[in-house]
Amino acid sequence: MPKQSPVPDELDQPFWDACNEERLVIQNCVSCDRLQHPPEAECFGCGSGNELEWREMSGRGRIHSYGVVYDNTVALRIPDQPFNLAVIELEEDPEITLVSNLPGVPLDEVEIGAAVTVIFEETPATGQKIPEWQVVE
Amino acid sequence: MPTPNRLGSTAPESIFRSQEGLGVWEHKGKVAAVGIGHSPTARRWDGTAENTIGAWCLMALRKAIDDAGVPPEEIDGLVFLPTTTTGAHWPADRPIPMDIVNAYETTDDPLDGIAKLTDTWLLKNMPELTNVKFVMAGMDCMSNAIAIAAQAVGDGMANNCLVLKAWHNLEGRYSHGGANAEETISGNQKWSNPYGSANSWGTAQQFQRYLWKYGKTKEMMTPFMVNSRRNGLMFPEGYWYQHRPEELTEEDYLESRWIAKPANLFDNDIPIHTAAAYLITTAERAKDMKQKPAYILNHAADRTIQRGLNQTLEEAQRSCASTGRKLLEGAGISASDLSFENMYDGFSLFHVFHMEGLGFAGVKEGEGLDLYQEDISIEGPHPVSPSGGNVGSGRTRFWMHTDSIQQIQGRAGDRQIRIPAEIGVSGGPLPLYHSDWIVWGASPD
Ligand SMILES: [Zn+2]
Numbered sequence: 001m002p003k004q005s006p007v008p009d010e011l012d013q014p015f016w017d018a019c020n021e022e023r024l025v026i027q028n029c030v031s032c033d034r035l036q037h038p039p040e041a042e043c044f045g046c047g048s049g050n051e052l053e054w055r056e057m058s059g060r061g062r063i064h065s066y067g068v069v070y071d072n073t074v075a076l077r078i079p080d081q082p083f084n085l086a087v088i089e090l091e092e093d094p095e096i097t098l099v100s101n102l103p104g105v106p107l108d109e110v111e112i113g114a115a116v117t118v119i120f121e122e123t124p125a126t127g128q129k130i131p132e133w134q135v136v137e
Numbered sequence: 138m139p140t141p142n143r144l145g146s147t148a149p150e151s152i153f154r155s156q157e158g159l160g161v162w163e164h165k166g167k168v169a170a171v172g173i174g175h176s177p178t179a180r181r182w183d184g185t186a187e188n189t190i191g192a193w194c195l196m197a198l199r200k201a202i203d204d205a206g207v208p209p210e211e212i213d214g215l216v217f218l219p220t221t222t223t224g225a226h227w228p229a230d231r232p233i234p235m236d237i238v239n240a241y242e243t244t245d246d247p248l249d250g251i252a253k254l255t256d257t258w259l260l261k262n263m264p265e266l267t268n269v270k271f272v273m274a275g276m277d278c279m280s281n282a283i284a285i286a287a288q289a290v291g292d293g294m295a296n297n298c299l300v301l302k303a304w305h306n307l308e309g310r311y312s313h314g315g316a317n318a319e320e321t322i323s324g325n326q327k328w329s330n331p332y333g334s335a336n337s338w339g340t341a342q343q344f345q346r347y348l349w350k351y352g353k354t355k356e357m358m359t360p361f362m363v364n365s366r367r368n369g370l371m372f373p374e375g376y377w378y379q380h381r382p383e384e385l386t387e388e389d390y391l392e393s394r395w396i397a398k399p400a401n402l403f404d405n406d407i408p409i410h411t412a413a414a415y416l417i418t419t420a421e422r423a424k425d426m427k428q429k430p431a432y433i434l435n436h437a438a439d440r441t442i443q444r445g446l447n448q449t450l451e452e453a454q455r456s457c458a459s460t461g462r463k464l465l466e467g468a469g470i471s472a473s474d475l476s477f478e479n480m481y482d483g484f485s486l487f488h489v490f491h492m493e494g495l496g497f498a499g500v501k502e503g504e505g506l507d508l509y510q511e512d513i514s515i516e517g518p519h520p521v522s523p524s525g526g527n528v529g530s531g532r533t534r535f536w537m538h539t540d541s542i543q544q545i546q547g548r549a550g551d552r553q554i555r556i557p558a559e560i561g562v563s564g565g566p567l568p569l570y571h572s573d574w575i576v577w578g579a580s581p582d
Contacts, residue, residue, distance in 0.1 A: 003331035003332065004320060004321060004322040004327075004331045005322070006327035006330075007321050009323070012327075036444075036445070037328075037446060038445075044442065064342075064447075066345060067335075067342045067397040067398055067400070068397065069333050069396075069397045069398075070335075070394065070396060071335055071395070073317050073334050074331075075317060077332075077334075080333075081333075082398075085333055085338055085397070087342050087447045087449070095444045095445060096444070097446055098328075098446065100332065101332050101333070108398065112345070130331050
């Protein structure tokens with residue numbers, strides 16, 4: 001299942017570099033101890049711009065919710081329709097969410113609240129790896 | 138006009154009542170909507186000069202002025218929305234038909250009046266508006282424009298202020314092509330696009346969690362959908378009434394194809410081409426106009442920014458609850474004072490979050506779908522979405538306002554609710570971010 005390759009920019013390069021090393025890092029504000037994702041130039045909690053660091057995550061999370069996509073707008077994903085598209089909440093802060101196609105989970109057999117762990121999937125256009133999530137058996 | 142912000146709006150945020158605890162609105166009952174004007178509706182622009190979105194704006198504005206019975210030279214305010222689509226953008230490689238552009242007074246942008254709007258284009262093409270002194274560009278929705286006009290008229294910046302919202306629609310599907318057709322992805326979409334995307338997925342995943350959290354079923358949406366189409370088929374200004382007068386049956390809804398399950402085709406509103414305008418004035422002036430005043434008792438805004446990539450159900454619920462408190466507090470009413478509610482419904486699945494946040498008919502979080510199983514019709518004790526909303530009349534985000542004004546004025550025709558229409562509420566679009574609501578009253582108190 002080919003996926004679009006995200007193109008890193010100056011701000012988020014460390015996130016994508018870490019993915020290529022199969023590590024999940026999330027932007028954290030040292031000054032108010034608050035994670036944020038997607039990364040921004042400043043902390044949305046306290047407005048600080050120079051107290052932002054990249055913190056390594058455990059790679060554990062839960063399925064927050066999901067939908068089953070039958071009619072999607074991204075050309076590369078059309079051959080795989082329908083597919084699961086889930087919201088993953090991170091163990092470190094459940095309000096920080098990422099998305100996942102939940103590889104290995106049969107269509108629409110998604111258990112909200114189930115524990116998941118991060119894996120990394122290579123995208124064909126540039127080889128950039130992206131986070132994906134697998135249900136923990 | 139002040140300099141636009143990055144979103145094209147010239148309205149300072151100080152206009153909007155986005156905080157809780159502000160007390161009763163200082164202009165409660167001192168401002169009213171009187172005139173209403175609608176263009177026809179079409180599925181898409183037919184490519185003719187007389188049916189450009191600009192032409193239909195002029196028609197809607199003139200009808201609103203006429204409906205109120207105000208001489209055009211007494212109009213001194215205009216609030217409009219520069220954007221006229223959420224997805225039908227003019228393709229960069231499509232030639233612009235200059236004969237059509239030149240059928241009107243032009244500005245330096247040939248797409249003006251075709252796929253966008255400026256105040257310059259509107260005023261150049263309405264020479265009868267000789268005294269417009271207050272002009273402001275709002276953000277996206279009629280809800281935003283009404284809130285600006287209500288505050289501006291209350292503050293004395295304008296006496297007779299027109300508000301206008303238009304939607305153009307062109308050939309082709311929303312959101313296909315462009316960055317979605319590439320093998321790489323930049324910008325904000327890089328976080329989600331690799332996994333696939335559907336416009337209704339964000340709401341679908343919230344609703345899926347809602348069903349799980351409260352033990353409800355998707356089928357419980359059906360009475361709302363059937364009722365909304367029924368109300369739309371009694372809305373002569375709307376798309377389904379004018380072009381496809383077909384009722385929506387339970388089977389139609391439940392058997393329609395999935396877009397992003399649990400959102401199906403009918404949970405996604407249909408993009409259309411149309412325009413509407415209202416005349417907002419002072420309560421004093423309204424008394425002498427042709428129509429009964431629909432008093433504005435409050436306006437409230439939500440400017441909450443979601444925490445992360447995906448707005449969660451819990452964020453939506455917190456936002457809707459806060460909006461509900463702001464609306465009631467500023468109008469000095471309680472939820473039981475509401476005769477009807479016209480909260481936003483495009484996508485249909487989040488209407489229940491708005492309704493619960495408002496506490497309409499006593500519903501609490503998790504109980505909204507139960508209310509749908511009772512009598513929510515215009516004949517019943519708690520009319521839900523008597524406008525039929527976007528579900529009943531197409532994607533405009535303004536049917537709810539037209540209907541609220543008409544209900545209060547007693548001229549909603551076949552849609553007129555059977556209990557007295559004393560106080561109602563309308564607005565949207567989403568939970569969070571950039572949403573605005575209005576409380577309407579038949580009496581200024
Ligand atoms: Zn901070």
